[in-house]
Amino acid sequence: MQRREPDYVTVLSDGTVKQVNPFTGTEVWTVAGRANRPLGVTATSAAPLGPADHDHRCAFCPARYLETPPEKSRVVRSGDGWRTLYRTPAEELFATVAEFRRVPNLFEILGFDYWHRNYGFELPARVRDRRDAYLATPAGRSHVLGVVAAKLRASGLDDAAIAGLPESERLALASGFFGGGHDLIVARRHFVDGAVDDSQLASSGTLTPEEHERFIAYTIGSARMAYDLNPHARYVTVFQNWLKPAGASFDHLHKQLVTIDEHGAQHQATLARLRANPNLFNEAGPNHAARLGLIIAESDHAIAFAGYGHRFPTIEIYSTAAASHPWALGAAEMRGMSDMIHAMHAATGPGVPTNEEWHYRPLDVAEAMPWRVNLKWRVSTLAGFEGATSIYLNTVAPATLRDRVVTALLGLRDRGLLATGLAIGDEASGRPDPLRYRT
Numbered sequence: 001m002q003r004r005e006p007d008y009v010t011v012l013s014d015g016t017v018k019q020v021n022p023f024t025g026t027e028v029w030t031v032a033g034r035a036n037r038p039l040g041v042t043a044t045s046a047a048p049l050g051p052a053d054h055d056h057r058c059a060f061c062p063a064r065y066l067e068t069p070p071e072k073s074r075v076v077r078s079g080d081g082w083r084t085l086y087r088t089p090a091e092e093l094f095a096t097v098a099e100f101r102r103v104p105n106l107f108e109i110l111g112f113d114y115w116h117r118n119y120g121f122e123l124p125a126r127v128r129d130r131r132d133a134y135l136a137t138p139a140g141r142s143h144v145l146g147v148v149a150a151k152l153r154a155s156g157l158d159d160a161a162i163a164g165l166p167e168s169e170r171l172a173l174a175s176g177f178f179g180g181g182h183d184l185i186v187a188r189r190h191f192v193d194g195a196v197d198d199s200q201l202a203s204s205g206t207l208t209p210e211e212h213e214r215f216i217a218y219t220i221g222s223a224r225m226a227y228d229l230n231p232h233a234r235y236v237t238v239f240q241n242w243l244k245p246a247g248a249s250f251d252h253l254h255k256q257l258v259t260i261d262e263h264g265a266q267h268q269a270t271l272a273r274l275r276a277n278p279n280l281f282n283e284a285g286p287n288h289a290a291r292l293g294l295i296i297a298e299s300d301h302a303i304a305f306a307g308y309g310h311r312f313p314t315i316e317i318y319s320t321a322a323a324s325h326p327w328a329l330g331a332a333e334m335r336g337m338s339d340m341i342h343a344m345h346a347a348t349g350p351g352v353p354t355n356e357e358w359h360y361r362p363l364d365v366a367e368a369m370p371w372r373v374n375l376k377w378r379v380s381t382l383a384g385f386e387g388a389t390s391i392y393l394n395t396v397a398p399a400t401l402r403d404r405v406v407t408a409l410l411g412l413r414d415r416g417l418l419a420t421g422l423a424i425g426d427e428a429s430g431r432p433d434p435l436r437y438r439t
Helices: 064-068 114-121 125-135 138-154 161-164 167-172 175-179 209-229 265-276 278-293 331-350 384-389 398-414
Strands: 009-011 019-021 027-030 072-080 081-086 100-104 183-189 235-242 252-261 295-298 302-306 312-319 354-361 373-377 391-393
Touching: 009 209, 019 114, 019 295, 019 398, 027 167, 064 138, 081 391, 100 209, 125 138, 125 175, 138 161, 138 167, 183 209, 209 235, 209 252, 209 331, 252 295, 252 331, 265 278, 265 354, 278 295, 278 302, 278 312, 295 331, 295 398, 302 331, 302 398, 312 331, 331 384, 384 391
Parallel strands: 027 391
Antiparallel strands: 009 019, 019 027, 072 081, 072 100, 100 183, 183 252, 235 252, 235 354, 295 302, 302 312, 312 373, 354 373
């Protein structure tokens, strides 16, 4: 019996596009007359930058290392290559320039106390030693107490109340800085090199392909280490909020890693469908996208297409590697995925609020699945219609999204701003079953 083609995307006679997400069942409409609206990013008057703005603009900037909790590691340039430094003491924070830093989130989603109280989690010996060594020096102790004070101040305590707390009690709050489960991967730049006004923010797409590859590789390695730290971790979710409408506290490039004790509802819904059809990711992903003419770009190691059934305009980026975990990819496979993600960010542009969401196989799941990244444009606001109907209005139809991104990519390639090896738009082969996760 021949399998019926699923109706993931239906275009009605008046031009309305109705979509169903193949993995979650989410229903989305793009209503005729709204699909070509502006992206909704409000332009503001650019203010000139002062001499200190490049390094001092926010708490993530390189002149303000002491405003974040003690870092877990940093990536620095070393000659013609890159080097990762661990256990940097407070006295040496400014001895090197960190291209990327891994620092604890000051306001974590699931902090050390969550794991300690619910699972009896204690700091591993190596982490406890790191904490004790950091606190043993005057500079380290001062740094930690200063960050603890900032956190208490944000919770509503005034300086007098903070000063009245015993130092031992304040230092006890620092365990989460060393063994918590919510980290940030912070890039060096707030603005692009040579920026003259505050509209020239440094985003994922303004990094060079080589810098972006280090950003991705460092994030992958940090995610793997988060599993090693906490035996109760069931999943480490990786995401990036770019600009405040997408949930960012600072307009400074950073990714977030959050260790959680569940798979999450989206993974559960996807797994149920995957168990019924092991080739789901090929059939409902690039195969279907190719038939609808939605492929944006492909390379030897990755493919990107305009997604369907998403609440916001979404570029879906898949690794074509056989590995189900990002850290299991080979160097060329990882670089290929990084180059594709970078290209999609560059085509989107730094002025569009976006969420970058990673999806991969949880460690305790047997079914194979590809590493995939959704890049969502946060250019609309959910309102009463969505709440009343659970039907979501996405203002950019998949075909419109595909055409916009392809046009931008061709221009970026002509300017030499993308990695080589990308087949863009109609150059893509559209071959069936490009994802090798089942091999």
